[in-house]
Amino acid sequence: MHITLKILTSFALTSMVTYSSAATASDPVADATTALNNEIMASSTAYENLRELTSMGHRLSGTANAERAVQWAKTKLEAYGFDNVTLQPVEVPHWERGHHESGYVVSNNQTTNLKLAALGNSSGTSGITAGVIEVKSLSEVTRLGEAVRGKIIFYNRPMDPTLASTFEAYGRAVDQRSSGPRVASGLGAVAVLVRSMTTLDNNDEPHTGMTNFGSSPRIPSAALSTRSANDLSAILRDDPTAQLHLELSANVLAPVISYNVYAEYLGASLPHDYVVVGGHLDSWDLGQGAHDDGAGVVQAIEVVRALKALNLRPKRTVRVVLFMSEENGAAGAREYAKQAGLKNEKHVAALESDEGGFAPIGFSGMFGGMRSRLDLWKTYLEPVGPMTLRDGEGGTDVDPLASLGAICYGLNPDSTHYFDYHHAANDRFEAVNKTDLHRGAAAMAIMTYLFANEY
Ligand SMILES: [Zn+2]
Structure with a gap:
């Protein structure tokens, strides 16, 4: 009994000492x-x-x-x-998307629906149908020049999956969304589709975001889900003449x-x-x-x-x-x-x-x-x-x-x-x-x- 008490006492003292020395040193x-x-x-x-x-x-x-x-x-x-x-x-x-947006591509009598969402500042369209050119960069569009006129430009460069910082990957890909529509519009494109800025590479969610037309005319512009971007790319590989139909209810106010x-x-x-x-x-x-x-x-x-x-x-x-x-x-x-x-x-x-x-x-x-x-x-x-x-x-x-x-x-x-x-x-x-x-x-x-x- 006595011994136990003594041990307890010495333990209590030790912990008090430890505590108080920490308190003295405290900042x-x-x-x-x-x-x-x-x-x-x-x-x-x-x-x-x-x-x-x-x-x-x-x-x-x-x-x-x-x-x-x-x-x-x-x-x-x-x-x-x-x-x-x-x-x-x-x-x-003040830009609003409205309630209707849809798109589909027709090739060899087959229709494939696309999951898409208008980009912020896009104009709307009650319906536009045109051929599509897939590109990986803005400079590619500039090089195409006159060939862009009357077409839908489809930017499809993915975010780089090897980069540890997804913000860096975003930074290297996002010019397609922020400036791609402006560049395509300046060359006479009728609409733009952009592969969604996401690291998920086969996903159904379109990811929107701002696009800036500068002094180019606003044209209908939308983000495609990465799965739809993959689908569209595969269709265009088989049939470069495939026609795409796009409807967007977007509105600039x-x-x-x-x-x-x-x-x-x-x-x-x-x-x-x-x-x-x-x-x-x-x-x-x-x-x-x-x-x-x-x-x-x-x-x-x-x-x-x-x-x-x-x-x-x-x-x-x-x-x-x-x-x-x-x-x-x-x-x-x-x-x-x-x-x-x-x-x-x-x-x-x-x-x-x-x-x-x-x-x-x-x-x-x-x-x-x-x-x-x-x-x-x-x-x-x-x-x-x-x-x-x-x-x-x-x-x-x-x-x-x-x-x-x-x-x-x-x-x-x-x-x-x-x-x-x-x-x-x-x-x-x-x-x-x-x-x-x-x-x-x-x-x-x-x-x-x-x-x-x-x-
Ligand atoms: Zn934010």
Whole structure:
């Protein structure tokens, strides 16, 4: 009995000593960043906010749904008690797909239906029938010259499956969608079809996205599911004279006034220094914009919610910015940066999350010159997991703030499955994992705190 007690006592003493020595060595910054991680992983409201935001359907800029999202965001930021909830007006394009889109190809009296979706800014057609030329690049179309006139151009270069970063694969393929219709239209093509930007190479979901006609006439332009692209390619190989019929109800409407939505957690000693954390409120219209970019929206809100819940007021003001119309030309990002410049607001850093709600693996951004600091900051991210901090672009919505001197950077989640969902009908709430989403928010909260208080 006595011996047992003695052992217990000495054990208790040992653990106390261990505990107290750890406490003595503790770093208040590590305490704060660990607390942020723990608050978010245990009590985040991001996932439930994503459920709410996505329940209203898509949020294509210019549409009534996008305005519902603006009102949702304003109400949400006010309910959390954030400071200075603001709607910042911005003129955005208004394009709608309408309710009818179909296509089929006829060869040797056989009809093959195609799964397709109009690209953003495409014109509509009540019915167009023409021969098809398959190409792999824009330069190939330019070389074809006059042969393009009267034809449907079919861009069919897949995303490179060998690249570990699917964003890099996307970057190397997406000119077909963003500029392919403009180039084909300039040479007299009557329509354009583009192989969907997805790493799934035999899949039924068309993936839409913006196309920009520049000064070329708008022509009907649509993304084909990769399975339909494979089917069409096989048909054209057997029968280059096959005729394709396309119907799209897409419509370009007059621009409308919409809003960026932002709110603040006022800084304790430098309230006029801003540290931005954001995502974009709009989405494409085929799904619910859950990964793109509902995830970024609710993560950015969560950063400020957690700081406030912990009463962890940094010296600089943290501003959560929900940008409008990233998908259709980034008018919201330009307007935000323009107004910040006009008001002479000092933006120290700006973070966006717009690569999906997957497990975070790091951040990339315009970190030049702060390498040694980043090595320290990496240790503060350890509660979330191993993170890479690499140089690169920040992202479409924050990068305009670089001209104001901000360090612009973005969350990098694991990109493996992002393009399974990107701009497609399956980008729905169910596609986002709660733990992954919250880990991303925790990493963002830690970086935001470090820039707001320790930079
Ligand atoms: Zn996005």
